[in-house]
Amino acid sequence: MKTRHASRLVCVGLGLALAACGHETDESELASPEHGSNQPKAIYLRDSNGSPMGLASANEVLVQYKLDANNADKKRVKDKVRGSRKNGVHSKVMKDNGEGELELVELPIDQTLEAALEDLKDDPALTFAEPNFIYQHTAVSNDPFFTNGSLFGMYGNTSTPANAFGSQAGEAWTKNQICNNGVYVGVIDEGIMTTHEDLVNNIWVNPFDPVDGRDNDGNGLIDDTNGWDFAANNRSVFDGPSDDHGTHVAGTIGAKGGNGKGVAGVCWSVTLISAKFLGQSGGSTLGAIRAIDYFTDLKRRHGLNIVATNNSWGGGGFSLSLKNAIDRANAAGILFVAAAGNGGSDGISDNNDTTPSYPASYTSSNIISVAALNNRGQLASFSNFGATSVDIGAPGSGIVSTVPSATSTSAYASFSGTSMATPHVTGAVALFASLNPGATAAQIKAAILGSAVPTPAVTGKCVTGGRLNLGDF
Known part of the structure; x- marks a missing residue:
């Protein structure tokens, strides 16, 4: 693989x-x-x-x-x-x-x-x-990749298989803590393969805009059934094998667990909404802003319980227009979970305290910035860090998840990057929100950071000095 x-x-x-x-x-x-x-x-x-x-x-x-x-x-x-x-x-x-x-x-x-x-x-x-x-991309279950030892990011100290440096999701699952579809997460990335065997049951279908060629919900987008493609400005959120990164991220957040297929996401029944702004030639600030505002509008006008967006992309300089959009999401109670970054052009980890990586380095209070750890609890060689600017570590090396095959059939692959660590935390946000209805964004963030397990590799290298732990939710 x-x-x-x-x-x-x-x-x-x-x-x-x-x-x-x-x-x-x-x-x-x-x-x-x-x-x-x-x-x-x-x-x-x-x-x-x-x-x-x-x-x-x-x-x-x-x-x-x-x-x-x-x-x-x-x-x-x-x-x-x-x-x-x-x-x-x-x-x-x-x-x-x-x-x-x-x-x-x-x-x-x-x-x-x-x-x-x-x-x-x-x-x-x-x-x-x-x-x-x-910008750059910052790329008990009976599911085969979980049981065969390939899904370390979901393991815990006492799960079978076990790995203390996993997210402890396996331990949460044994307590029947598996999320619910009344919690929504936005995936701002490439598109998502909505027909993937491990995702299809968790993909949002817009009840406010049936497919009839009209903009029934008045958001300016016609028939945004599963979300919107802000790169091509159309309703298709999946355009083929090139949408592998977005599909991989979605699987880590919410691939269907316990179905005897492929992998299991952190939150087995979360509802996933796609906001594609990364195309084959990249994206734009306008696309990112429109994607963020799309979710803010869905929550404000329709009351959807959107608890977070996953943002596995980063790099470049400061943008007030993008920060303003993140702040608008904050006002609506939506967390912005962001990849800390995969180093500079050399691919070697950087200190975000001295060399900011955006959007993770914005000071908006709804941001959770995520570093990547390997299966031995070490900071991945490519992962950025920051004692005051990166919040927490999570599994991000050799992560198996959902992807489209070359012929757009259901497949699985192993990717590495802070892009892969970030959706573990986004899934944890969704799980906590499922278990604690009515919790505010600030309370959810505090719970995620407050439950981190102290980890020597990130002591003094992130705010919590620890790694993701959702086994105690």
Whole structure:
């Protein structure tokens, strides 16, 4: 069974008003579009101290308008940089929060990103302007992979098989703590194979928008049956074998347990909703924001018990627009479980206290940042850490879960990464919420962190100094 690190490139715009804090570009690291495509060029950004911030689109800029900005203001902003509208988002939750539209502006070929940010930084119609950064993926049961010893992330001290460095899920299951479908989790990632044999029974079917070619629930999306593809802007959340990372993550959270098939997720009966924003060529900040706001809107308007989103992606610089979306989710009581990151370009672990990895490094109180451990309780060689910026460790090396095969049939594979550690914690959030109806997001987070088992490998390297333990819920 092939093991790999989850490291597919994902385009997501991040970084607040760099012109205001100063930055440099490395012209030697410009990347051109492939084969004459219309993909934006990429440029490597550094902050005023010369520290790397990551790749960003060289010919795009994100602008956040104030709520009272009118069409004339928006035209003037674009004219100032000789740009044109490429995309935009002004979700209902943004409007409810008193926020204006976030617009992606495409720059002409002879306009530099630095100059555009400088021209826009003091514009009275804008709250801020920022680059479009490039992100990376941060890739008792009778289920065969559990019983044959392959699913260490789900084991506990006394489960059969046993591994003290697992999440202790097996011990929870023996007490019949197996979740319920009244708890919902959003998977912000690639798509999910909704017909996978170990997932099909736990995939959300939207009761508010039956398939009839109309937007019955008024969210601007037509027939969003299982969620939405924000990368392609259509209702299909599964587009084939390339959606393996999102399917793998979903399986760790909530693959059906006790069905004699494949694997078991932490939370056997959780309801999974797909928000695909990562396509084969990556994603965008707008896509990520729309995905986050999608879940916030579902909870606010329809009362769905969405307790968390899983975010196994990261990298790049700071984005106020993305942090604002995470904060809107926080206001709705939705936890944002995020991968701590798989190191920099060298794939060797970094200290997030000194080298932030976003979105895990945002200070939003609903974030749980997750490092990866191996089956010996050691910090994985690729896993980021941080005494104050990473919260907890969880199994993330050699994790077996659901994937589509090359022909889009049900299959299983072993991946490694903080991407794989994160859904163990998301599943734990769902399990705790199932066992404690009415618990707030803050209470759930406190319970997850408070139950961590002290672990030498992460002592002084994460807030809890310990690893995930859901056996005592």
